[in-house]
Amino acid sequence: MPRRIEVSKLCKSFTLHLQGGVTMPILSDLDMQVDAGECVVLHAPSGAGKSTLLRCLYANYRATSGSVKIRHDHTWVDLSSAAPQTVHAVRHASLGFVTQFLRVIPRIATLELVMEPLLARGMAREDARLQAEAMLVRLRIPMRLWHVPPATFSGGEQQRINIARTMICDYPILLLDEPTASLDEANRDCVIDMINAARERGAAVVGIFHDDHVRRALATRLFLIPSVQTISLVTTQ
Ligand SMILES: Nc1ncnc2c1ncn2[C@@H]1O[C@H](COP(=O)(O)OP(=O)(O)O)[C@@H](O)[C@H]1O
Ligand SMILES: [Mg+2]
Numbered sequence: 414m415p416r417r418i419e420v421s422k423l424c425k426s427f428t429l430h431l432q433g434g435v436t437m438p439i440l441s442d443l444d445m446q447v448d449a450g451e452c453v454v455l456h457a458p459s460g461a462g463k464s465t466l467l468r469c470l471y472a473n474y475r476a477t478s479g480s481v482k483i484r485h486d487h488t489w490v491d492l493s494s495a496a497p498q499t500v501h502a503v504r505h506a507s508l509g510f511v512t513q514f515l516r517v518i519p520r521i522a523t524l525e526l527v528m529e530p531l532l533a534r535g536m537a538r539e540d541a542r543l544q545a546e547a548m549l550v551r552l553r554i555p556m557r558l559w560h561v562p563p564a565t566f567s568g569g570e571q572q573r574i575n576i577a578r579t580m581i582c583d584y585p586i587l588l589l590d591e592p593t594a595s596l597d598e599a600n601r602d603c604v605i606d607m608i609n610a611a612r613e614r615g616a617a618v619v620g621i622f623h624d625d626h627v628r629r630a631l632a633t634r635l636f637l638i639p640s641v642q643t644i645s646l647v648t649t650q
Contacts, residue, residue: 416484417586417617418447418470423479423493425465439465441641442479449585452608452618452631457638463621466638467588469493470619471510472500483507483586505533509584511592515563515571517578523566524549524559527577534582548577551607553600568595573604580607587611589620593627605630 425440439462447453455463468474469481469492476493483490485507490499504510517526524545531541549559552573558566563574572595579587589608593601601624608631612618619636622628628635 414448414450414615416446416448418445418484418619419480419482419489420445420470421480421482423466423469423481424477425462425469425474426477438641440469440638443638445636447586447617447619449615449617450612450633452612452620452633453636454628454632454634455619455621455638456635457640461638461640463638464590467510467590467619467621470588471504471508507584508586508588509579509582510588510590511575511579512590513572513592513594515575517563517574519564520562522560523554523563523574526563526574527581530578530582544581545577548581551603552577553603569597569600572596573600576604576607580611583611583614583616585616587616587618587620589618589622591621591623593622593624601627 421444423440423443424438426436426438429435429437443466455466457463465474469476470483472481472492472495479493481492483492483503485503490503492500492503495503524542527545527548528538528541531544532538546559554570554573558570563571566574572592576592587608593604596604605627608618612633618631620631622631
């Protein structure tokens with residue numbers, strides 16, 4: 414299977430400006446490769462840098478050093494140094510990211526939010542609407558909520574809208590930060606099926622799942638994030 418993600422010698426540290434510029438190393442010289450058709454589950458204790466690694470893969474966080482290469486449009490793009498327009502293009506076509514938190518434009522109806530990624534890809538409105546409706550049915554979002562903005566939805570409902578907006582597109586790479594954390598069993602199993610189907614059609618998946626059942630149902634392998642041994646707090650002043 415072709416390679417989709419190639420991380421090498423990734424270092425990420427945070428500089429805490431409010432604490433005298435103390436530098437906190439989180440990821441150090443991390444190498445990781447992910448191929449199409451794999452679901453790699455990040456495995457490490459809380460606070461070890463799992464979400465930080467996913468954010469580096471999405472270029473929410475810039476690497477302190479090293480490279481984060483993503484397969485995009487038949488070429489490799491290093492997100493650690495890519496221009497903002499390139500990052501945007503890579504996210505649009507190649508990277509889907511589901512976090513625990515729904516961040517959408519306020520006051521837009523749920524159905525419209527789920528259609529939006531398809532419309533952005535040039536799909537006709539009617540086709541996009543049918544696909545979005547099917548997705549909402551599958552994720553058990555009651556019809557009475559389709560025309561309401563999700564701001565007042567429960568945590569689990571908002572999470573399912575998040576999943577719907579990403580899984581409605583066939584992204585070649587999926588980054589998932591606890592997408593099932595606040596779901597009941599039936600919805601959790603539905604999302605497991607969606608992620609497995611995406612992987613089987615060739616998506617490269619990197620995820621964080623605390624639920625052991627979810628992990629066993631999805632992981633093709635675990636990736637252990639090595640702990641940064643010496644949390645030496647270096648003052649940069
Ligand atoms: N933007 C940030 N600024 C400063 N510290 C951060 C930032 N993001 C994460 N951290 C710190 O990095 C460490 C790893 O966080 P995170 O990647 O969220 O861990 P995990 O997902 O493995 O639980 C934590 O100590 C966290 O406080
Ligand atoms: Mg996390």
